[in-house]
Amino acid sequence: MAEFSTPTTEQQFAENFAQLKPVMNRTEALYESSRCLFCFDAPCIKACPSGIDIPQFIRQINSGNDTGAARTIYEANYFGNACGKVCPTEVLCEGACVYNLQEVKPIEIGRLQSFATTKVIKSGEKLFGPGTDNGKKVAVIGAGPAGISAACELRSLGYGVDVFEAKAQPSGLTVYGVAPYKITNEETLAEMAYLQAQFGYNVHFNSAISSREELEKLEDKYDAIFLGIGLGKTNELGLPGEDKINCTGAVEFIAELRQHQHKVAVGRRVIVLGGGNTAMDAASESSRLGAENVILAYRRAKEEMGAYEFEYDLAKGVGVKGMFNVAPVEITGNGYVSGVKFIRTETKDGKVSEIAGSEFVEPCDMVIKATGQAKQTEFLSLIPGLKLDGKGRIIANAHTGQTSNPKYFASGDAWNGGAEVVNAAAEAKLTARGIHAYLSK
Amino acid sequence: MPDLSINFAGIKSPNPFWLASAPPTNSGYQVMKAFDAGWGGAVWKTLGVPVVNVSSRYGGVNYRDKRLVGFNNIELISDRPLSHNLREIEEVKKRFPNHAVIASLMVQSRQEWHDIVRQSQDAGADGFELNFGCPHGMCERGMGSAVGQEPKVLQMIVEWVMEVAQKPVIVKLTPNITDITEPAMAARRAGADAISLINTIQSIVGVDLDQYAPYPIVDGKGTNGGYCGPAVKPIALNMVKNCAQHPDIKLPISGIGGIENWRDAVEHILLGASSVQVCTAVMHFGFGIIREMTSGLEQYMVEKGFHTIDQMVGKALPNVLHWEDLNMKYKVTANINEDKCIGCQLCYTACEDGAHQAIKLNAGTRVPEIIEENCVGCNLCSLVCPVEQCITMERTDDGTQHVTWKERTEAGDIPTEFEDEQAGGRHHWVPEPSAALGKERHKTLPGKARVINGETKVPTEA
Numbered sequence: 001m002a003e004f005s006t007p008t009t010e011q012q013f014a015e016n017f018a019q020l021k022p023v024m025n026r027t028e029a030l031y032e033s034s035r036c037l038f039c040f041d042a043p044c045i046k047a048c049p050s051g052i053d054i055p056q057f058i059r060q061i062n063s064g065n066d067t068g069a070a071r072t073i074y075e076a077n078y079f080g081n082a083c084g085k086v087c088p089t090e091v092l093c094e095g096a097c098v099y100n101l102q103e104v105k106p107i108e109i110g111r112l113q114s115f116a117t118t119k120v121i122k123s124g125e126k127l128f129g130p131g132t133d134n135g136k137k138v139a140v141i142g143a144g145p146a147g148i149s150a151a152c153e154l155r156s157l158g159y160g161v162d163v164f165e166a167k168a169q170p171s172g173l174t175v176y177g178v179a180p181y182k183i184t185n186e187e188t189l190a191e192m193a194y195l196q197a198q199f200g201y202n203v204h205f206n207s208a209i210s211s212r213e214e215l216e217k218l219e220d221k222y223d224a225i226f227l228g229i230g231l232g233k234t235n236e237l238g239l240p241g242e243d244k245i246n247c248t249g250a251v252e253f254i255a256e257l258r259q260h261q262h263k264v265a266v267g268r269r270v271i272v273l274g275g276g277n278t279a280m281d282a283a284s285e286s287s288r289l290g291a292e293n294v295i296l297a298y299r300r301a302k303e304e305m306g307a308y309e310f311e312y313d314l315a316k317g318v319g320v321k322g323m324f325n326v327a328p329v330e331i332t333g334n335g336y337v338s339g340v341k342f343i344r345t346e347t348k349d350g351k352v353s354e355i356a357g358s359e360f361v362e363p364c365d366m367v368i369k370a371t372g373q374a375k376q377t378e379f380l381s382l383i384p385g386l387k388l389d390g391k392g393r394i395i396a397n398a399h400t401g402q403t404s405n406p407k408y409f410a411s412g413d414a415w416n417g418g419a420e421v422v423n424a425a426a427e428a429k430l431t432a433r434g435i436h437a438y439l440s441k
Numbered sequence: 442m443p444d445l446s447i448n449f450a451g452i453k454s455p456n457p458f459w460l461a462s463a464p465p466t467n468s469g470y471q472v473m474k475a476f477d478a479g480w481g482g483a484v485w486k487t488l489g490v491p492v493v494n495v496s497s498r499y500g501g502v503n504y505r506d507k508r509l510v511g512f513n514n515i516e517l518i519s520d521r522p523l524s525h526n527l528r529e530i531e532e533v534k535k536r537f538p539n540h541a542v543i544a545s546l547m548v549q550s551r552q553e554w555h556d557i558v559r560q561s562q563d564a565g566a567d568g569f570e571l572n573f574g575c576p577h578g579m580c581e582r583g584m585g586s587a588v589g590q591e592p593k594v595l596q597m598i599v600e601w602v603m604e605v606a607q608k609p610v611i612v613k614l615t616p617n618i619t620d621i622t623e624p625a626m627a628a629r630r631a632g633a634d635a636i637s638l639i640n641t642i643q644s645i646v647g648v649d650l651d652q653y654a655p656y657p658i659v660d661g662k663g664t665n666g667g668y669c670g671p672a673v674k675p676i677a678l679n680m681v682k683n684c685a686q687h688p689d690i691k692l693p694i695s696g697i698g699g700i701e702n703w704r705d706a707v708e709h710i711l712l713g714a715s716s717v718q719v720c721t722a723v724m725h726f727g728f729g730i731i732r733e734m735t736s737g738l739e740q741y742m743v744e745k746g747f748h749t750i751d752q753m754v755g756k757a758l759p760n761v762l763h764w765e766d767l768n769m770k771y772k773v774t775a776n777i778n779e780d781k782c783i784g785c786q787l788c789y790t791a792c793e794d795g796a797h798q799a800i801k802l803n804a805g806t807r808v809p810e811i812i813e814e815n816c817v818g819c820n821l822c823s824l825v826c827p828v829e830q831c832i833t834m835e836r837t838d839d840g841t842q843h844v845t846w847k848e849r850t851e852a853g854d855i856p857t858e859f860e861d862e863q864a865g866g867r868h869h870w871v872p873e874p875s876a877a878l879g880k881e882r883h884k885t886l887p888g889k890a891r892v893i894n895g896e897t898k899v900p901t902e903a
């Protein structure tokens with residue numbers, strides 16, 4: 001029996017994908033903010049990659065200054081609303097809250113953060129604006145958390161900013177990748193609209209930059225170029241049968257899901273390959289879409305999974321079954337996927353080895369590969385002098401974001417190899433300052 | 442089972458918990474409900490001259506998410522017809538002959554006082570409480586606190602009452618006065634049987650930031666009200682103690698002010714009250730709180746071996762001294778229990794900014810460390826620490842010496858310069874003022890907080 005029945009309407013979709021961190025009402029925010037101790041040199045601030053002054057904004061909420069709270073949040077992090085909902089707070093701010101040491105529930109920092117920011121987004125209150133025009137222009141490639149954050153900060157520093165985005169909507173993986181039970185499309189896009197209204201950068205949608213000529217034009221027209229291109233498609237497994245119908249990449253599957261919601265069809269028996277957070281998401285999502293049987297298959301042992309424990313718990317909670325120490329060797333089927341042939345593995349001294357003769361076929365009608373995103377090395381090779389590290393990540397100065405081509409700067413997944421929204425937002429803000437320092441020389 | 446019953450200046454009650462004269466005792470209906478729930482007595486909502494009330498009457502003080510830690514009202518005495526009140530007193534007394542029903546009274550002339558005392562006596566009241574306390578409205582008409590603030594007038598009126606009263610007379614005092622013992626003495630001189638205190642404290646509980654008007658707002662305007670509720674308990678306790686310790690007052694005291702649970706009641710009793718009255722807590726939570734109050738009181742009495750309320754009354758009084766009689770050789774020092782510490786560092790910043798710079802932080806741990814030489818034993822850190830029993834104040838003198846300021850004064854040994862062992866200067870290291878902006882700067886806005894405030898560099902630790 002499936003945990004969830006297949007959603008056929010928007011409302012059913014919203015029910016199956018109910019928000020894990022729903023927006024607080026004023027009373028809840030008052031109660032929760034009252035619990036904050038206002039720690040000195042608060043550990044929660046230190047644990048936030050964007051360094052939001054958490055006790056400050058919580059105190060502002062508590063004293064009825066929600067607008068001031070929103071300002072505090074946005075001053076540190078332009079994705080303040082999204083982050084409050086999608087950050088893995090269990091391992092960041094909330095994980096560092098001193099209450100944990102007393103075995104008391106930590107302060108719900110994320111939800112308080114979204115509470116304050118939702119309020120200004122809804123009211124459209126003007127809190128920020130562009131700085132005085134300094135006559136210089138920066139091109140931003142990619143309208144994800146990195147690109148948009150850089151655009152906001154650059155605008156506040158007085159730059160003219162044009163953002164070029166391959167897709168039709170802003171916020172990158174926030175609207176194309178993050179699980180729908182963490183944030184809704186409406187919430188994501190409302191924050192994007194708010195930021196654009198505040199800072200007034202231009203975004204050109206459906207405008208992938210993909211050729212040397214296009215790059216040259218940008219190089220001519222702009223004083224600097226910010227790369228916020230994130231990562232690429234799901235890595236190929238290189239297995240026989242991978243091209244069968246209903247064998248899909250997790251990132252592609254989730255992008256479809258975010259855009260078409262209940263109109264996306266999922267198999268009855270789904271096998272998700274991988275052990276990272278994306279695998280957990282894809283498995284949970286399949287289950288919430290009404291799949292009867294969702295198996296999460298991972299090559300190594302349970303303890304070795306890269307996913308956060310709470311993400312695995314979340315998947316288990318919606319009926320996902322874990323299958324460990326199994327490596328896929330072939331996707332079986334005749335046109336359509338009919339199963340995955342696995343071989344059992346064992347981990348000895350940190351090394352996985354296959355156990356000869358242990359192959360078996362696990363039947364299914366859909367395979368989701370959550371085996372990591374490829375780097376955009378091909379596109380990046382079009383930029384003269386741009387150096388990548390051995391893993392395909394852009395090499396850039398950690399403080400200024402400047403790459404080995406001085407005109408190009410980078411932040412976010414393309415630089416860090418794949419982290420969280422909050423990292424991209426924090427890095428891009430710093431990089432925008434790096435661009436400013438470079439162009440002010 | 443301990444015996445909770447009391448005989449307060451001749452007024453008998455099954456337990457010491459009375460409802461104070463206020464909205465909860467506005468009607469026979471409410472008083473019967475209260476007795477049914479377990480209250481021992483009720484001081485009827487003050488009876489007197491005809492009044493009208495305004496609409497919008499109460500204001501509250503909230504602390505963070507806690508509502509009504511303080512409460513204020515601009516209500517007057519009973520606005521129900523006297524005859525209805527008297528009839529209902531009679532009815533209540535019939536149903537509850539063993540409960541205490543006390544008529545609170547407030548009128549002006551001698552004749553009026555005589556009349557109303559007789560009328561309530563006839564209705565069956567077990568005693569009277571003279572309301573010389575109301576600090577708003579009634580005082581503008583020469584009653585309430587206007588009387589309580591003039592010991593001579595108070596004495597005269599009590600004398601009028603004593604001329605006709607055949608039941609015990611309690612005089613309710615206003616705290617809006619410099620020395621509470623003066624009106625208490627006046628009551629004593631006039632022959633009153635007991636005193637009760639405190640009535641409400643003149644107050645403005647808050648100002649509406651949009652209407653620029655004090656709460657509660659009546660058509661855009663406000664007036665001072667009377668303050669009560671948990672926030673006033675400390676003031677009430679001190680006044681109860683002052684009256685209880687006064688060598689000449691020697692009257693039973695009904696303690697009022699900020700009583701919400703058994704603990705508050707026991708505190709009033711230990712400082713000399715032999716009955717207690719409650720208003721705000723009932724207005725907030727209803728009559729049902731009496732169950733917790735009686736069960737808590739009983740439990741406490743069992744644990745402490747008290748059999749009657751009388752055995753507890755004033756038990757803490759011998760330990761309330763003047764400052765000059767305290768032992769100056771006694772010394773406590775803060776001690777952090779590392780296993781309990783959650784690293785919030787509130788103790789650190791409190792002592793650093795608000796006390797004596799006697800707590801330091803060490804690299805690699807969030808558990809602060811007490812600098813014993815600097816600790817003056819003020820308790821601040823232990824008061825701000827959010828963890829129970831995490832910071833304890835440990836005695837560090839050897840307990841053999843005892844010297845008071847009075848003794849030193851008498852011995853001609855009070856310090857004439859700041860180099861005294863106990864005076865501020867000696868032993869206590871204080872950083873140079875300029876260090877606040879220099880090498881100790883990281884102690885003010887730590888780490889990221891300063892950078893977030895617009896500075897580009899995190900101040901380095903010394």
Ligand SMILES: Cc1cc2nc3c(=O)[nH]c(=O)nc-3n(C[C@H](O)[C@H](O)[C@H](O)COP(=O)(O)OP(=O)(O)OC[C@H]3O[C@@H](n4cnc5c(N)ncnc54)[C@H](O)[C@@H]3O)c2cc1C
Pocket residue numbers: 086087088141142143144145146147164165166167171172173174177178179182207208209210228229230231250251254277278281379411412413414418419420421422424
């Ligand atoms: C399945 C999944 C779930 C996730 N869940 C969470 C989560 O719950 N919480 C969390 O904090 N993080 C989560 N993340 C990570 C988070 O989404 C990313 O770290 C973050 O979005 C990175 O931001 P970015 O701006 O660097 O890249 P992206 O968000 O990938 O944005 C890059 C943008 O650039 C555009 N682009 C790329 N190339 C070009 C080009 N050549 N021309 C024009 N435009 C281009 C892309 O279309 C995209 O819009 C998740 C990631 C995935 C894959």
Ligand SMILES: Cc1cc2nc3c(=O)[nH]c(=O)nc-3n(C[C@H](O)[C@H](O)[C@H](O)COP(=O)(O)O)c2cc1C
Pocket residue numbers: 461462463464486487512513514516517518519545572574575613639640641668669670671673697698699700718719720721722
């Ligand atoms: C709304 C209101 C009306 C009151 N009316 C009277 C009154 O008529 N007569 C009186 O003696 N005291 C009156 N009081 C004072 C209370 O009896 C009591 O002394 C005071 O509230 C302190 O007790 P508490 O802290 O338990 O509320 C009133 C208090 C309130 C809140």
Ligand code: SF4
Pocket residue numbers: 035036037038039042043044045054055096097098099107109785
């Ligand atoms: S650690 Fe927790 S309690 Fe302390 S300031 Fe941060 S949120 Fe508040």
Ligand code: SF4
Pocket residue numbers: 777778781782783784785786787788789807808809822825826827828831832
């Ligand atoms: S206040 Fe208490 S819990 Fe907080 S750091 Fe100090 S000792 Fe530790």
Ligand code: SF4
Pocket residue numbers: 774775791792796797798799800811815816817818819820821822823
């Ligand atoms: S008792 Fe006072 S002086 Fe001593 S450490 Fe605590 S706060 Fe500082």
